[in-house]
Amino acid sequence: xxxxxxxxxxxxxxxxxxxxxxxxxxxxxxxxxxxxxxxxxxxxxxxxxxxxxxxxxxxxxxxxxxxxxxxxxxxxxxxxxxxxxxxxxxxxxxxxxxxxxxxxxxxxxxxxxxxxxxxxxxxxxxxxxxx
Amino acid sequence: xxxxxxxxxxxxxxxxxxxxxxxxxxxxxxxxxxxxxxxxxxxxxxxxxxxxxxxxxxxxxxxxxxxxxxxxxxxxxxxxxxxxxxxxxxxxxxxxxxxxxxxxxxxxxxxxxxxxxxxxxxxxxxxxxxxxxxxxxxxxxxxxxxxxxxxxxxxxxxxxxxxxxxxxxxxxxxxxx
Numbered sequence: 238x239x240x241x242x243x244x245x246x247x248x249x250x251x252x253x254x255x256x257x258x259x260x261x262x263x264x265x266x267x268x269x270x271x272x273x274x275x276x277x278x279x280x281x282x283x284x285x286x287x288x289x290x291x292x293x294x295x296x297x298x299x300x301x302x303x304x305x306x307x308x309x310x311x312x313x314x315x316x317x318x319x320x321x322x323x324x325x326x327x328x329x330x331x332x333x334x335x336x337x338x339x340x341x342x343x344x345x346x347x348x349x350x351x352x353x354x355x356x357x358x359x360x361x362x363x364x365x366x367x368x
Numbered sequence: 369x370x371x372x373x374x375x376x377x378x379x380x381x382x383x384x385x386x387x388x389x390x391x392x393x394x395x396x397x398x399x400x401x402x403x404x405x406x407x408x409x410x411x412x413x414x415x416x417x418x419x420x421x422x423x424x425x426x427x428x429x430x431x432x433x434x435x436x437x438x439x440x441x442x443x444x445x446x447x448x449x450x451x452x453x454x455x456x457x458x459x460x461x462x463x464x465x466x467x468x469x470x471x472x473x474x475x476x477x478x479x480x481x482x483x484x485x486x487x488x489x490x491x492x493x494x495x496x497x498x499x500x501x502x503x504x505x506x507x508x509x510x511x512x513x514x515x516x517x518x519x520x521x522x523x524x525x526x527x528x529x530x531x532x533x534x535x536x537x538x539x540x541x542x543x544x545x
Contacts, residue, residue, distance in 0.1 A: 240513070241542040247523040250535055254525075273382070273495060275440045278375045283484070283491050290533045299530040306495050308382070 267302045267347060269293075272318040274309030280316035281335065288336040289319070292343035302347070312358050321346050331356040370444050372483025373403065373472070379441035380407050380468050381492045385499045387411030387466065392499055394492070396485070397506040403472045403482070409499075410465040419460050445470060452476040486540035493517045493536070494527050505543070513543040 271277070271286045286306065293302045310318045315332025321342060322328050331342060333356055345351045370376045377394070384392045389411035397404040414422065421427045425443035442458070445468070449456040454472035472479055485505075492501055501517040520539070524532040 238542050238545045240545060241539050243519055243523050243539075246520075246535060246539045250524045250532065253531055253535070273378075273491060275379050275382075275444070278379055279370050279444075281371070283375070283378070283487050286491060286494075287487055287537075290530055290537075293530045294534060302530055303528045304530060304533065305528050306491065308386070 265301055265303045266324050267298070268320075268322040269302060269304045269342075270307050270320040270322075271304070272308070272310045272312070272316065272320075273306040274313075274316075276309055276313035276316045277318065282317035284336055285317040285319065285334050285339050288339040289343065292340045293347070296343055296348055298343070298347060310360065312360075315358055318358070323347060323350070326350060327352075330358050330360055332358040369447060370480070372481050373405075373448075373479075374483030374485060374488035376441070376445055376448060377405055377407070378488050378491055379444065381501065382495055383441050383468075384409035384411055384466065385496045387413070389465065389499050392501045393504070394501060395504045395506065398474075399508065401474055403474055404469070405471075406467065406469040408465065408467040413462040413464050413466055414460040415462055419458060422458075442468070448472070448480070452479045486537055486544055489515070489540050490533065490537050493520060494533070497521070497527070515540070515543060 269289055271282055271289065273282050273286070286304070289304055293299060293304065310320065310330060312318050312330065312332055317334045319331045319334045319339065319342060320328070321331065323346065326346070329346070329352060331338065331353065334342065338353070338356055341353055345353055370379065381392055381394060384407060387409060389409035391410050393408045395406040397406070422442045423446050425440055445456055448454070449470055449472065452472055453476060454470060456470035458466065458468050460466040489503055503515045504511060505513050520536055521527055524535050526532055527536065
């Protein structure tokens with residue numbers, strides 16, 4: 238692979254944007270948030286993040302989904318964690334999200350609107366020290 | 369313990385971002401027998417007392433990070449450097465910033481894999497839009513590329529957009545060749 242320049246990258250992006258009629262992030266309704274704290278990184282959250290990007294693209298959902306990162310969600314024991322927000326469905330945190338589960342989330346939760354059993358966890362209390 | 373050196377780097381870059389840095393400079397220097405990483409930020413810095421305590425994996429004030437409750441990045445680095453007979457250093461001044469650097473022998477049998485550098489950089493770039501990150505990559509005494517988050521985001525757009533992320537990854541992978 239030859240080194241790409243920023244100008245080439247910009248042109249590729251512009252070509253892509255005209256293909257998809259300049260769809261903007263603001264109009265996107267589905268949000269996926271990957272926990273990328275120390276615990277998440279140690280458990281393989283980077284791979285989960287990469288898999289989610291590819292899976293969303295493969296399912297043709299790029300124009301509907303925003304993928305973000307956050308720090309620790311307080312569920313270090315079940316990292317990597319992924320929060321999924323889909324209109325009309327409960328806001329859900331999935332734990333132990335390896336590549337296979339990440340693909341399952343995109344296919345089942347985003348496309349089929351079905352929750353994935355065995356991976357759903359509650360958000361813990363956020364306070365550690367009371368001031 | 370992190371599985372790859374990239375994971376350690378990502379964790380330390382996150383530390384800089386969460387210390388309110390607006391600029392993080394990351395240098396990845398690969399020499400014949402050594403891997404050197406320098407992470408310099410203009411964040412809030414640390415007092416001498418805090419600087420001494422960050423090496424302790426059991427130290428926390430419960431508000432160490434805005435988003436991350438557990439700060440094990442530096443203890444992991446200390447452990448890694450000790451494990452492979454590498455060196456590490458942290459310099460910090462309150463209100464000025466922090467510089468973390470480490471050097472690891474490439475041939476040490478216990479050295480973890482370097483990991484996927486483009487993936488690591490993409491993750492670092494996506495963590496926050498409030499900090500600009502500049503990466504300088506050197507190999508055998510030559511700078512093979514330099515990439516800046518703001519310029520990349522300017523080229524591909526919002527780094528939470530899936531297609532922008534895929535293009536950015538493709539670009540970063542091309543730089544590594």
